Amino acid sequence: MKRILTATALVSVIATGAMAQSESSFNANEINTFIPEVNVEMLPDAQVASLMAIISGDGNEESKEREMRAYLGEFKSNNPELEITLYPDGLSDAEVEAMMAYAPGVDVYELTDEQFAELRAVLATNDEEAIKAYIETLQM
Incomplete structure (x- = not known):
């Protein structure tokens, strides 16, 4: 049983x-x-x-x-888990994170090559004030 x-x-x-x-x-x-x-x-x-x-x-x-x-x-x-954002080739994970933190409204595809290079250089400094100042110039 x-x-x-x-x-x-x-x-x-x-x-x-x-x-x-x-x-x-x-x-x-x-x-x-x-x-x-x-x-x-x-x-x-x-x-x-x-x-x-x-x-x-x-x-x-x-x-x-x-x-x-x-x-x-x-x-x-x-929902950021479902959102997929593609960034230009050559951006490191740290640069992508910094861009998301400091410049969520900046479309990197609209930047000129010169602006993109400047943005990468400013992000590499890790100087928060310099990054914010440069982002403000991009958003104008």
Whole structure:
């Protein structure tokens, strides 16, 4: 009798795990049907649930895709974990961190080569006042 109960408990635990796995795979497939570039495994459960609600809601596929992209766009602009910013080649990690700290509003792609070289030189000094002063000249 104990063996039967143990086997039943074991089967139910395994089945529950498999069911959860198949549900997450199903959700990933559904979301990737609309937005293939999204890594669903990296999204929090709340976002996955919201995206699934959009999928099962009213509207055609095009409007659902737009709504899903808009929804993820909100999180992209508010959640630094999801935001991807590409910096020009040659910037070290320390320079990127300094730019994020001192010049979050500066678009390095709009800088001339000379301004970019000056910015790198100022960042290398680690002089906070000099960095702030140079950033102010860029933002004018």
